[in-house]
Amino acid sequence: MIYIPDTGKIDTVENNMKIELFKNPFRRRENPGRRSADLNAERLRAERDALLKEIPIAIFYLDTDLRYTSVSQAFANSVGLTISNVIGKTAFDLFPENLAAELQKKYRCVLQTGESIDNLNFSVTNQNDQQIYFSTALAPFYGNNGRISGLVGVSSDISKLTEANLDIAKTSMDNHKLLTENRLLTHRLYETQENERRHIARELHDELGQWLTALRAELQVVIGHVEQDSTVYDRVQSIKEIANNMHTVVHDMLQELRPVMLEKLGLADSLCELQSDWRKHHRHINFELMVSDDIGDPGAVDKTISITIYRMVQESLNNVCKHAQAGKVVVQLSREKSSSLLSDTLLLSVEDDGIGFDVDQKSAGFGLLGMRERAIAAGGEFLLQSSPGTGVQITARLPLKL
Numbered sequence: 230m231i232y233i234p235d236t237g238k239i240d241t242v243e244n245n246m247k248i249e250l251f252k253n254p255f256r257r258r259e260n261p262g263r264r265s266a267d268l269n270a271e272r273l274r275a276e277r278d279a280l281l282k283e284i285p286i287a288i289f290y291l292d293t294d295l296r297y298t299s300v301s302q303a304f305a306n307s308v309g310l311t312i313s314n315v316i317g318k319t320a321f322d323l324f325p326e327n328l329a330a331e332l333q334k335k336y337r338c339v340l341q342t343g344e345s346i347d348n349l350n351f352s353v354t355n356q357n358d359q360q361i362y363f364s365t366a367l368a369p370f371y372g373n374n375g376r377i378s379g380l381v382g383v384s385s386d387i388s389k390l391t392e393a394n395l396d397i398a399k400t401s402m403d404n405h406k407l408l409t410e411n412r413l414l415t416h417r418l419y420e421t422q423e424n425e426r427r428h429i430a431r432e433l434h435d436e437l438g439q440w441l442t443a444l445r446a447e448l449q450v451v452i453g454h455v456e457q458d459s460t461v462y463d464r465v466q467s468i469k470e471i472a473n474n475m476h477t478v479v480h481d482m483l484q485e486l487r488p489v490m491l492e493k494l495g496l497a498d499s500l501c502e503l504q505s506d507w508r509k510h511h512r513h514i515n516f517e518l519m520v521s522d523d524i525g526d527p528g529a530v531d532k533t534i535s536i537t538i539y540r541m542v543q544e545s546l547n548n549v550c551k552h553a554q555a556g557k558v559v560v561q562l563s564r565e566k567s568s569s570l571l572s573d574t575l576l577l578s579v580e581d582d583g584i585g586f587d588v589d590q591k592s593a594g595f596g597l598l599g600m601r602e603r604a605i606a607a608g609g610e611f612l613l614q615s616s617p618g619t620g621v622q623i624t625a626r627l628p629l630k631l
Contacts, residue, residue: 282312287363287384290370295319295336298379307353307361307384324353339367339380350387362388418606423536433479441476448472481506496535497524500542500562507546514549515557523564530575531630537607538562538577538627541600545579545623548596553583553621564629573629574609580622585615600625 281288287304289297297315305312308323320329320336328351335349345368352362365384372378448469455461491499497520504518524530530538542560549558558581565574597613600623604611609627 287386289315289382289384290379291336291382292379293340293377295333304384307363307386328353335367336380339369340377343369343377345369360388361386362390420533433482437479441472441479445469445472445476491535491539496520496530496538496562499535499539500560503539503542503546504560511550514555516546517557517559519559519561519563521563524562524575529629531628534575534607534627534629537603537609538575538625541577541603541623541625542579544596544600548621549581549583553581553585555581555583555620557582565626575627575629577625577627578622580620582620585617585619585621587617588613588615597623 281299281301284301285303286301287307288301289304290299292298296317296319300312300315302312305315308315310323315323320332323329324332332349332351335346338344339346345366347366349365349367350363351365352360354360363384364387365382367380367382369377369380448465451465452462452469455465500518500520504516507514507516545560546558549555558579561576561578563576565576567573601611601613604625604627607627609625612624613621614624615621
């Protein structure tokens, strides 16, 4: 009998002889804990694969070589393959070259930095030539050694949402186009209106104005011959007074139709002239005008913008006279410097201390509507503020140049 040291022995019978066999002390013993861990890992993989097969979301796992190690059925369906045909492949095997290169660039970024990526959006064309849009989130996962051993991605089909957004964007673009066209049309309408006003003003000045001037001159001659006849003299003086009044009315009409000062001296001086005329006819209402110095140059403000502001001030003063029952009106015009490459803007404010009105209850009227349309047509903004007992404030912001 050969003796082999061991912790125990096994007896057996062979050829009617009892032989004592001893265990080999160098034989590897099985680790129960490791066996249990392997079983748990297999169970978790089976559960994961079952979940990936049923879950209606495109999920995929990549190893550090950027090969697919496990994918959901939804992911396999999105690329038109079976799960087994996806395993082991790379993005270049599944997607167009440009898209695959972009995806792998993102994958490597996750593996190298350990940081997740959200909202990675891309689209693919399915077997029916339909564009499918995906939004993907990527995150690294770690092995038992604490190092990154791959990444997991979750992709959601956002095709319906994207199509809805595209429809919204198209509608928005269509609305913007219509708004732009409407603004240009309104601008041209007001431009045509101004041209027509100039034409009428010119006719009034050249025809009616000259006739009134001649009439006044002839009446002055007649007066010199009838001074002895008091009755005739009084009648001629009355006719002369009527002619003078007609001349004043025509002058005011010309100023309304075609502000000559605006064309010759610019916006600031025209507003000063408007203030002077207002004070002559409306002495019971205090009119304060404040215009910043950098608007004084006749060429500082675009011609169309100047007309727009002038007409808005005219209409505001008309409303104050007719409706506000105000004792004071303040008109302010200032220049706002732009912090960007865009043109500076003009800020117009007209405020009175009248009775005001509820802007939600009362119709704004054609005057206010016209001012709003003028401001918008010139590429600006218009704001109306009022409430009963607090007066009215109109604010408009307009570009310095069109």
